Amino acid sequence: MLPSKIIRMVVASRSITECLKVMPLTNRNLSVSTVKLCDTSEESKQVTLYRSFEDIKDKNKDTYLDMIRIFLNRDYVYRRGHVEFIYAALKNMESFGVHKDLEVYKSLIDVLPKGKFIPTNMFQVEFMHYPKQQQCIIDLLEQMEDNGVMPDYEMEDLLRNIFGNKGFPLRKYWRMMYWMPKFKNASPWLLPNPLPSDVLELAKLAIHQICSVDVQTQITVYQSRDIEDSIDDTWIVSAQSPIQRSLLRDHDVKQPVYVEGAFRVWLKSNQVNYFVLRADPKPLKTVQEDSDDVSNIKVPFMFNIKPPIKKHLQLSTSVHTQEDGVILALCATGTSSKDSLLSWIRHLEMDGNPTLADVPIVFTLKSGVKEVATVIDNEQNKEVETSK
Amino acid sequence: MYPLRYILLVNRRISYVNKNLFHTSSVLHTFWERDDKGGYNTKTSVPIKERMRLGLQELKKEIELWKKEIKEDFESDPVLAFRPGETDIMWKFGTEESLQQWVVTSDSDHNEGYSKGSLTLTNTGKGLFSGELSTKVPKDGRTKRAGYCNIKTLRARKSFKRETYLDWNNYNMLVLKVRGDGRSYMVNIATRGYYDVLWNDIYHFVLWTRGGPYWQITKIPFSKFFLSSKGRIQDKQYPIPLNKITSFGISAGDKVNGPFSLEIDYVGLEFDPNHTEEFAYEMYKAPKYIVAV
Numbered sequence: 001m002l003p004s005k006i007i008r009m010v011v012a013s014r015s016i017t018e019c020l021k022v023m024p025l026t027n028r029n030l031s032v033s034t035v036k037l038c039d040t041s042e043e044s045k046q047v048t049l050y051r052s053f054e055d056i057k058d059k060n061k062d063t064y065l066d067m068i069r070i071f072l073n074r075d076y077v078y079r080r081g082h083v084e085f086i087y088a089a090l091k092n093m094e095s096f097g098v099h100k101d102l103e104v105y106k107s108l109i110d111v112l113p114k115g116k117f118i119p120t121n122m123f124q125v126e127f128m129h130y131p132k133q134q135q136c137i138i139d140l141l142e143q144m145e146d147n148g149v150m151p152d153y154e155m156e157d158l159l160r161n162i163f164g165n166k167g168f169p170l171r172k173y174w175r176m177m178y179w180m181p182k183f184k185n186a187s188p189w190l191l192p193n194p195l196p197s198d199v200l201e202l203a204k205l206a207i208h209q210i211c212s213v214d215v216q217t218q219i220t221v222y223q224s225r226d227i228e229d230s231i232d233d234t235w236i237v238s239a240q241s242p243i244q245r246s247l248l249r250d251h252d253v254k255q256p257v258y259v260e261g262a263f264r265v266w267l268k269s270n271q272v273n274y275f276v277l278r279a280d281p282k283p284l285k286t287v288q289e290d291s292d293d294v295s296n297i298k299v300p301f302m303f304n305i306k307p308p309i310k311k312h313l314q315l316s317t318s319v320h321t322q323e324d325g326v327i328l329a330l331c332a333t334g335t336s337s338k339d340s341l342l343s344w345i346r347h348l349e350m351d352g353n354p355t356l357a358d359v360p361i362v363f364t365l366k367s368g369v370k371e372v373a374t375v376i377d378n379e380q381n382k383e384v385e386t387s388k
Numbered sequence: 389m390y391p392l393r394y395i396l397l398v399n400r401r402i403s404y405v406n407k408n409l410f411h412t413s414s415v416l417h418t419f420w421e422r423d424d425k426g427g428y429n430t431k432t433s434v435p436i437k438e439r440m441r442l443g444l445q446e447l448k449k450e451i452e453l454w455k456k457e458i459k460e461d462f463e464s465d466p467v468l469a470f471r472p473g474e475t476d477i478m479w480k481f482g483t484e485e486s487l488q489q490w491v492v493t494s495d496s497d498h499n500e501g502y503s504k505g506s507l508t509l510t511n512t513g514k515g516l517f518s519g520e521l522s523t524k525v526p527k528d529g530r531t532k533r534a535g536y537c538n539i540k541t542l543r544a545r546k547s548f549k550r551e552t553y554l555d556w557n558n559y560n561m562l563v564l565k566v567r568g569d570g571r572s573y574m575v576n577i578a579t580r581g582y583y584d585v586l587w588n589d590i591y592h593f594v595l596w597t598r599g600g601p602y603w604q605i606t607k608i609p610f611s612k613f614f615l616s617s618k619g620r621i622q623d624k625q626y627p628i629p630l631n632k633i634t635s636f637g638i639s640a641g642d643k644v645n646g647p648f649s650l651e652i653d654y655v656g657l658e659f660d661p662n663h664t665e666e667f668a669y670e671m672y673k674a675p676k677y678i679v680a681v
Contacts, residue, residue: 146533166678171678171679175623182669186594187596188596206570209598209599210601212598213598213600213602264569264647264649265570265599265600266569266646266648267570269645271646322602323512323603325601
C-alpha cells in the first residue's frame with residue numbers, strides 16, 4: 001500500500017469520526033417538531049417538562065395557571081404529552097395550594113383537545129377509546145373527590161366535548177354529581193367552607209360546636225390581661241349556660257372542682273384544644289322496684305291521705321350531668337397555659353359565679369383523653385389551689 | 389411458570405428473558421376470587437397437636453352454646469312486639485370480654501400505610517377506639533392512598549363455628565352512644581353474600597361526632613345506608629337486607645393526619661314507627677350500558 005493512500009484513509013476516517021460527533025446535533029436540528037427546532041437547550045428536548053413544577057420558586061395559583069399556559073403555548077397544532085403533563089400537574093397541586101380549587105381542575109381538563117377522543121362507534125365506546133387519556137381524567141376526578149371539590153356543569157360540557165357522551169370520565173362525573181351533593185351539607189354540625197385561618201375564630205367555632213348540646217349556652221371572649229397579675233396576654237373563649245351557672249351555684253364548697261385538659265377537638269383538618277371545668281359525678285339514685293313482687297303493694301287512694309312521699313321525687317338532671325362528671329364550663333385559650341386558665345377562672349368568678357371564690361380548684365392539666373373525667377389520685381398530676 | 393423459576397431452570401441470561409414475564413403491578417387473570425381475604429394472608433400455622441388441644445377446649449364451649457340454642461328452640465319465645473322508643477343493645481363495651489368480639493385493623497397491618505389503631509377500655513369502662521391516622525403512602529409503587537383504622541365485629545355464628553346471619557328485620561334504626569373528637573367516622577354494616585361478587589358488600593353511613601365532653605346518642609335509619617363494594621359506591625343501589633347482616637364495624641379514615649379517639653358505650657337497635665322511609669336513594673331505571681359498567 002502506498003503511503004499516500006494510507007494518509008488519505010486516515011484523513012477519511014478522521015472525518016468520519018468528526019461527522020459522527022456532529023451527527024446527533026444535526027439529527028436534532030432536523031426534528032419535525034417546531035419546538036425542538038428553535039432551541040437546543042437540554043430541557044426543550046423533553047416532550048413534557050417533568051420536573052418543571054418542582055423547579056418553580058414562587059408557588060401559587062397564578063404560577064400554576066401560568067404553567068398550564070406555557071404548556072398550551074409550546075405547540076398549538078401538534079401538542080403532545082397531555083397525559084404526562086396532567087399527571088405531573090396533579091402531583092404538584094398541593095404544594096401550590098390549588099388542590100381545592102375547581103377552576104384549576106377545569107383548566108387542567110381543558111388541556112385535552114376537543115373532538116379528537118370522541119368515539120365514533122360502539123366498539124370504541126366499549127373498549128375505552130383513548131384509554132390513557134380517559135384514565136388520566138378519571139384519576140383527576142378522583143383527586144377532586146379526595147379533596148372534597150365538587151364539580152360544576154361547565155365541567156360536564158368540557159368532558160362531553162372531549163370524550164363524547166359515553167366517555168368513562170363523564171360517567172365518573174355523573175356519579176360524583178349524584179353522591180357528593182347528598183353529603184355536602186349532611187353534617188349536623190356544619191362548618192364554614194373554607195374554615196377561617198384565625199385561631200380565635202376556630203376556637204369560637206369549636207366551642208360553639210361542643211356547646212350545641214345546650215342552646216342556652218353563652219359564649220364569651222375574655223382577655224386575660226383584664227385580670228390583675230396575669231402573665232399571659234391572650235384571649236379566652238369561654239362557654240357557660242345558665243344551667244351550668246346554677247349547678248355551680250349549688251355546688252358544695254367543700255367538694256373540689258377540676259380544671260381539666262387539654263382535650264382535642266377536630267374541625268375538619270384543624271385541631272383545637274379545649275379545657276373543662278367539672279365537678280365530681282352525681283349518680284342518679286334510681287330505686288329498683290321489682291314489679292313481680294306482690295308482697296307489699298302500695299295503694300295510693302284507699303288508706304293514704306298523706307301527700308306522696310317526697311323522697312321519691314328527684315330533680316331531673318340536665319345534659320351537663322354526664323355520668324363521668326358534671327360539666328360546669330368550657331374554654332379554649334390562646335396559649336393553653338396554666339396562667340391563662342387561672343385568668344379564665346377569675347373571669348368566671350367575676351361573671352356571675354361567686355362560688356368559685358370558695359371552692360377548691362384542682363388543675364389536672366396533663367390528663368389525656370383516656371382520663372376524660374376521672375378523679376386522678378396521683379398527687380403529682382394535681383395541684384390544689386384554693387382561691388384566696 | 390413464574391419468571392424467576394423460568395430463569396433458574398432454563399439458565400438463561402436475564403437480558404434474553406421476555407420482559408413481559410415481569411409484572412410491575414398485580415395482575416388479575418380471572419374474575420373469580422380465590423379467597424375472601426382478597427389475597428391478604430392472615431392465617432397462622434398452628435402445629436397439629438396444638439390444634440387438637442385447642443379444638444378440644446373449644447368443643448366444651450361449643451357444646452355449651454349448642455345447648456343454649458336447643459333450649460331456645462324448645463322455648464320458642466322470640467321477641468315479637470316492636471317496642472317503639474326502646475333500644476335493644478347489640479354490642480356493649482365495659483368488660484374485657486366485650487372487646488373479644490371486635491377485630492381492629494389498620495393499613496399498617498400489611499405494610500400499606502402508617503396508621504395505627506387500638507380498641508381499649510377507658511377508666512370509666514367504655515370502649516375507646518383510638519389511634520393515629522396517617523395518609524402517608526408507603527413507597528412500594530403499588531399503594532395509591534393510605535390512612536385508615538377500622539374496628540369490626542366477628543362474623544355472626546352459631547355453635548360449632550357455623551356461620552349465620554343477624555336478623556334485624558324488626559328494627560329500622562341503628563343507635564350508637566358515642567363520644568367523639570369532632571371527626572367523622574364511617575359506620576359499616578357488612579351483608580356478605582354467597583357468591584364472590586357479593587363477598588365485599590358493605591352498607592355505609594357517616595357518623596358525625598360533636599367532640600367535647602358530652603356523650604351523643606346518634607340514631608341512623610337503615611334506609612340511609614348506601615351500598616358499596618371494596619370501598620366503591622355502587623351504581624345500582626338496594627335497600628339493606630336486614631336479615632343478612634354478617635358484621636358491623638366503624639372505621640376512621642377522614643384523610644386528616646393525627647390522633648383520633650372515639651369512645652363507644654353501646655351499639656343498639658331501635659324500632660321507630662314514625663320513620664317510614666324505605667330507601668333514601670333514587671331507584672329509578674338508569675340508561676343501559678352506562679351504569680354498573
